Amino acid sequence: MLTMEGNMSKVITLDKTIEVTRKLHEAFAYVSEFSRIEQWDPAVASASKLTTGKPGIGSRYQIDMKAGFSLYYEIIEFEVNKRLLMTVDSTLFTAIEEIVFTTTDTGTKVRYIANFNFPAPIAIISRLNPAVMNWVGNTALEGLRKALEDNFTTPKASNVLAAADKLILPGVWRFTRLGYTSSRKRWNALSAYMYDRHVVITGATSGIGLAAAKQLAELGAELTLVVRDKNKAQQVVRELIEQTGNTRINIELADMSLMKDVHALADRLLKAGNQVDILINNAGALFNPRKQTTEGLEQSFALLLLGPYILTERLHSLLAKSESARVVNVLSGGMYSQKIQVNDLQSQRGEYSGSTAYARAKRGLMILTEEWAKRWQGDDISVNAMHPGWVDTPGVVNALPEFYRVTKCFLRNPEQGADTITWLAAAKEASKVSGKFWLDREQHPSHLSKRTVETAAQRKQLLVALEKLEKTTATTKPKQRKKATS
Structure with missing residues (x-):
């Protein structure tokens, strides 16, 4: 789901969910180390952790996008096996992103909620092309789904x-x-x-x-x-x-x-x-x-x-x-x-x-x-x-x-x-x-x-x-x- 708010449509909200057969604690362990986003989001060129230790409140990450700009994430709320809340800063927008994990009968539900705040000039472009943001979210979540299902074939001799x-x-x-x-x-x-x-x-x-x-x-x-x-x-x-x-x-x-x-x-x-x-x-x-x-x-x-x-x-x-x-x-x-x-x-x-x-x-x-x-x-x-x-x-x-x-x-x-x-x-x-x-x-x-x-x-x-x-x-x-x- 994608919604827009504000007179200049400055805030864009994404709310998307995937379900995987992976156990909840395994899904959380993988996603919470957010530098791994480069493995599942095709829009990301590289990702690095700027802090040391286990993921938790205060962990910071630099995400370099293929489009040529960087995002800076910081975890501000961290509930083990339940939820991550992160701030995002960049030259193009700021955002609040939340990832929520819940157990299902067959595995884990992962819900991604993001509120993007664009400056007025970029917001106008985003308003004209809302499908772009929707596509970006769908592509990233599909990559995450494949990563968590972990059903890849073994590379064969060539x-x-x-x-x-x-x-x-x-x-x-x-x-x-x-x-x-x-x-x-x-x-x-x-x-x-x-x-x-x-x-x-x-x-x-x-x-x-x-x-x-x-x-x-x-x-x-x-x-x-x-x-x-x-x-x-x-x-x-x-x-x-x-x-x-x-x-x-x-x-x-x-x-x-x-x-x-x-x-x-x-x-x-x-x-x-x-x-x-x-x-x-x-x-x-x-x-x-x-x-x-x-x-x-x-x-x-x-x-x-x-x-x-x-x-x-x-x-x-x-x-x-x-x-x-x-x-x-x-x-x-x-x-x-x-x-x-x-x-x-x-x-x-x-x-x-x-x-x-x-x-x-x-x-x-x-x-x-x-x-x-x-x-x-x-x-x-x-x-x-x-x-x-x-x-x-x-x-x-x-x-x-x-x-x-x-x-x-x-x-x-x-x-x-x-x-x-x-x-x-x-x-x-x-x-x-x-x-x-x-x-x-x-x-x-x-x-x-x-x-x-x-x-x-x-x-x-x-x-x-x-x-x-x-x-x-x-x-x-x-x-x-x-x-x-x-």
């Missing part, structure tokens, strides 16, 4: 995309921030309710891992951050709580390149017995020259392949306890250049290259992604891998200074690199597929050339080698049976 990946220019272009900007135009809303989900994420104190942790904390998930530096981790937790208002953030200390730490971490999590809904294997680094850990393992192999293998295998029972569990493995486009070397997993032969060792380890993790997907499909566990693109992180600056110098103007920020991690961890449609490789929420081939494809025998050899190392590096030894006494 032959066109696969062909482009094999060509150097289109393939490399997609790794940049320009590729991210292009892809996001096709994305659906991410309205997942994560307050009942527990996420374990490695390497979460900087770069992509930290960005993913923040995004998941904003969605309400309980987080367990696996970190090496306790002091740094405590500072990260304080900042995440301040930024997101989410206090359910835990720390587990472990160096993922040391198998004694990985086993001890798994032991602690198994002893606690809490289900793990999402495991994100993100910890990584590129090493030059070749180095060995204190356990005698080559660092790239230990950190990027053996560590994730042991942690994921050992947490299988906690993942299996969850409804629709997920494993997300963070890879790299560098794996496209390498084939797994099952007879030289620790790069002992020939001249060592940190980039090559890194890419081979990531190739191995892609193989594990496919193997776990097949093995655990009956356990309701989806396992996927993703490529964050080229991201401006401290790791890239330190490990690849020349690459950074040449590409820095095209690099993504960590939030853009982390997006697909969050989507694979949270999106309803992402749980419907397993064993795939993703970039910007789109399926990409795991190989670009036959020369990188391993044989079935090589794949089996890799699995046998990793399983053997899992057993030999275990910190918990079987108890010896006492001799019987007479």
